[in-house]
Amino acid sequence: MSNALVLNASPRGRQSNSQVLAGAFCRGMTAAGVEVRTLFLTDYTVEPCRGCLSCWGPTPKQCVIHDDMAYLRKEMGHAEYLILAFPLYVDSMPGPLKTFFDRSIADGEPWFEQDSEGETRHVEALKAPKLVILSNCGYPEQSHFEAVRFLFQRIARNFHTDVVAEVYKSQGGILGSSNQELQSVKATYLDRVAAAGRALVENGGIPEELQRTLAEPFLPKDQYIAAVTRSFQALQRQV
Numbered sequence: 001m002s003n004a005l006v007l008n009a010s011p012r013g014r015q016s017n018s019q020v021l022a023g024a025f026c027r028g029m030t031a032a033g034v035e036v037r038t039l040f041l042t043d044y045t046v047e048p049c050r051g052c053l054s055c056w057g058p059t060p061k062q063c064v065i066h067d068d069m070a071y072l073r074k075e076m077g078h079a080e081y082l083i084l085a086f087p088l089y090v091d092s093m094p095g096p097l098k099t100f101f102d103r104s105i106a107d108g109e110p111w112f113e114q115d116s117e118g119e120t121r122h123v124e125a126l127k128a129p130k131l132v133i134l135s136n137c138g139y140p141e142q143s144h145f146e147a148v149r150f151l152f153q154r155i156a157r158n159f160h161t162d163v164v165a166e167v168y169k170s171q172g173g174i175l176g177s178s179n180q181e182l183q184s185v186k187a188t189y190l191d192r193v194a195a196a197g198r199a200l201v202e203n204g205g206i207p208e209e210l211q212r213t214l215a216e217p218f219l220p221k222d223q224y225i226a227a228v229t230r231s232f233q234a235l236q237r238q239v
């Protein structure tokens with residue numbers, strides 16, 4: 001049976017908008033016969049890389065830091081798909097997820113090779129899982145994901161793998177909202193996300209038309225901005 005590992009990298013963990021997205025995507029993958037497991041990065045201690053390069057020298061593939069990274073690396077090694085679910089933070093991924101990738105270089109070899117386009121990278125040591133990127137953000141436009149989209153293409157290339165599916169959702173706060181007026185638009189969207197998960201397993205990717213509908217905003221921009229402004233005003237009044 002094919003299997004997938006979700007790594008939820010939101011500091012909000014189980015309560016996160018990222019998890020709403022991941023839950024729907026995995027619903028579709030499960031329906032297509034994939035066994036899915038979820039790990040929350042907040043449950044683990046992963047210290048920053050010290051840059052000592054011991055893992056490429058005196059202690060090959062062994063990091064000098066003894067924390068939960070060894071467990072996460074082992075779990076990742078068993079998965080066919082690694083599903084990264086995270087909020088956009090300052091146009092990028094949250095720090096702990098970046099730390100996870102920094103620490104992952106211990107899986108590689110120090111030796112250089114040329115890839116098919118003549119660009120230098122490290123020789124592959126372990127087969128990295130196929131990457132699925134699920135991210136959400138607070139701004140209303142999809143353009144905010146441009147940097148992350150490019151970044152993960154580069155990361156996949158360095159780790160000798162591919163990004164096989166991406167779902168990006170602006171207006172992400174709506175994913176976790178309990179506002180009754182938004183439930184129907186949200187349910188329609190999450191069913192489409194589940195269809196994307198299923199399509200990945202059954203057809204190898206998300207069909208273009210589905211990708212187009214997934215990128216549609218929940219609300220018109222002006223309406224969304226007004227709602228977010230009201231909600232922050234209410235929060236500040238509570239203080």
Ligand SMILES: Cc1cc2nc3c(=O)[nH]c(=O)nc-3n(C[C@H](O)[C@H](O)[C@H](O)COP(=O)(O)O)c2cc1C
Nearest residue numbers: 010016017018087088089090091137138139172173
């Ligand atoms: C430190 C921080 C940085 C953020 N940076 C961005 C950003 O660059 N662009 C954006 O649209 N939203 C940004 N956001 C908003 C989050 O992406 C948004 O609240 C998201 O829905 C949180 O998802 P989660 O519940 O999965 O953590 C930021 C939030 C925080 C706390």
